[in-house]
Amino acid sequence: MMKTIPITDAVALIPDGATLMIGGFMGVGTPERIVDELVRQGKQNLTVIANDTAVPGRGIGKLVDAGLIARTVASHIGLNPETQKQMIAGKMAVDLIPQGTLIERIRSGGCGLGGVLTPTGIGTIVEEGKQKVEVNGLQYLVETALRADFALINAFLADYLGNLSYALTGRNFNPIIAMAADTTIVCADHIVPVGLIAPDHVVTPAPLVDYLIMNG
Amino acid sequence: MIMDAQTIIAKRIARELKTGMLVNLGIGIPTKVANFIPHDVKIFFQSENGLIGTGPIPEEGMAHPLLTDAGGNPVTALPGACTFDSATSFGLIRGGHVDVTVLGALQVDGGGLLANWMIPGKMVPGMGGAMDLVTGAKRVIIAMQHTAKGKPKIVEACTLPLTSARPIDMLVSEMAVIAFKDGKATLLETGPGVTVEQVVAATAAKLVLPDKISQMSV
Numbered sequence: 001m002m003k004t005i006p007i008t009d010a011v012a013l014i015p016d017g018a019t020l021m022i023g024g025f026m027g028v029g030t031p032e033r034i035v036d037e038l039v040r041q042g043k044q045n046l047t048v049i050a051n052d053t054a055v056p057g058r059g060i061g062k063l064v065d066a067g068l069i070a071r072t073v074a075s076h077i078g079l080n081p082e083t084q085k086q087m088i089a090g091k092m093a094v095d096l097i098p099q100g101t102l103i104e105r106i107r108s109g110g111c112g113l114g115g116v117l118t119p120t121g122i123g124t125i126v127e128e129g130k131q132k133v134e135v136n137g138l139q140y141l142v143e144t145a146l147r148a149d150f151a152l153i154n155a156f157l158a159d160y161l162g163n164l165s166y167a168l169t170g171r172n173f174n175p176i177i178a179m180a181a182d183t184t185i186v187c188a189d190h191i192v193p194v195g196l197i198a199p200d201h202v203v204t205p206a207p208l209v210d211y212l213i214m215n216g
Numbered sequence: 217m218i219m220d221a222q223t224i225i226a227k228r229i230a231r232e233l234k235t236g237m238l239v240n241l242g243i244g245i246p247t248k249v250a251n252f253i254p255h256d257v258k259i260f261f262q263s264e265n266g267l268i269g270t271g272p273i274p275e276e277g278m279a280h281p282l283l284t285d286a287g288g289n290p291v292t293a294l295p296g297a298c299t300f301d302s303a304t305s306f307g308l309i310r311g312g313h314v315d316v317t318v319l320g321a322l323q324v325d326g327g328g329l330l331a332n333w334m335i336p337g338k339m340v341p342g343m344g345g346a347m348d349l350v351t352g353a354k355r356v357i358i359a360m361q362h363t364a365k366g367k368p369k370i371v372e373a374c375t376l377p378l379t380s381a382r383p384i385d386m387l388v389s390e391m392a393v394i395a396f397k398d399g400k401a402t403l404l405e406t407g408p409g410v411t412v413e414q415v416v417a418a419t420a421a422k423l424v425l426p427d428k429i430s431q432m433s434v
Contacts, residue, residue: 026284075342096342098345098348100345104306119351120310120380124380169265169283172302
């Protein structure tokens with residue numbers, strides 16, 4: 001059953017060294033308040049699985065700025081020079097994964113699958129060290145499932161039960177990572193009464209949410 | 217009026233896009249293609265961060281923080297637009313539902329293989345959606361300047377890491393339109409004021425030269 005929780009308590013649940021999936025695409029749809037609190041509490045040695053590391057001073061970029069990330073698993077870091085600097089200096093490990101493969105690996109992790117078969121990366125350096133299989137005459141890479149200790153979600157609407165809906169391009173990785181972590185923590189732009197989000201408009205069902213961060 | 221290289225490229229590629237197509241434009245010159253679509257041609261533009269129906273940059277004061285393109289910049293959504301998560305977005309891309317993708321390039325080889333995502337030791341931004349787009353889109357068009365610092369970008373074999381094992385379909389530069397069919401680079405058109413000899417001289421891969429090579433109309 002979902003619990004509502006003050007932001008300081010929610011972030012206190014996250015230990016140093018945790019693996020975090022964080023929603024957002026270039027900072028859009030990232031739970032900014034959770035990021036700020038991670039920085040304030042100075043969580044160390046984090047592994048972050050996300051589409052990108054945004055830009056300095058925004059979203060996941062704030063975790064990079066504060067030097068809190070030991071490993072990043074992402075599809076693109078090109079717009080954050082600080083991530084590149086820490087990677088080149090050997091302060092942060094970076095695994096770069098094609099975006100469609102990254103999201104499918106996360107989806108697999110949340111859906112009880114061992115991974116997916118994808119043609120993306122065949123014939124490139126992405127295939128190095130990976131198993132290849134032939135299905136119906138076509139070559140695929142075996143891309144294994146990804147899971148995390150915590151999924152940190154930004155929703156547009158959450159009701160008191162934890163049903164979530166998203167707005168515009170803020171959806172991106174959020175509903176997929178909501179299924180792929182041991183503990184899912186949500187920071188919503190608006191918390192509304194149960195029933196206000198129409199059943200057809202709920203994207204993430206309430207039972208997937210462990211903690212909803214209180215306003216304030 | 218003398219047209220700059222990027223405008224020539226964008227205008228020529230715009231002619232490849234037809235009403236009803238689902239199209240994904242990469243960053244840089246590809247983004248400019250949208251500026252040259254005639255008003256009566258209605259394209260579904262996809263932003264891979266989860267939007268079909270991407271419209272122009274909003275008027276001042278009208279940006280919404282949750283309505284952005286793949287670079288995180290504010291865009292608008294046209295009537296009939298829809299939004300979706302990243303798994304759906306890349307299902308569209310990888311699953312062959314995108315009719316055309318237009319992307320930039322660092323190198324293209326004579327067989328149409330593309331390198332456009334990293335320069336080892338220099339530039340390691342990550343592939344983002346490029347590998348999925350080249351692997352899955354129905355048609356891949358490359359928009360690029362023909363040379364970089366005077367050196368050909370169309371080469372015998374790519375020395376940079378490849379983006380996909382799938383060859384591109386067409387390349388448009390300010391000097392040429394080149395089709396890649398059956399593993400051969402075929403010169404279809406030359407750029408405004410450019411001769412076939414100039415294209416051949418600026419290209420390091422073998423070009424097939426058909427009897428009729430037309431001048432690019434932009």
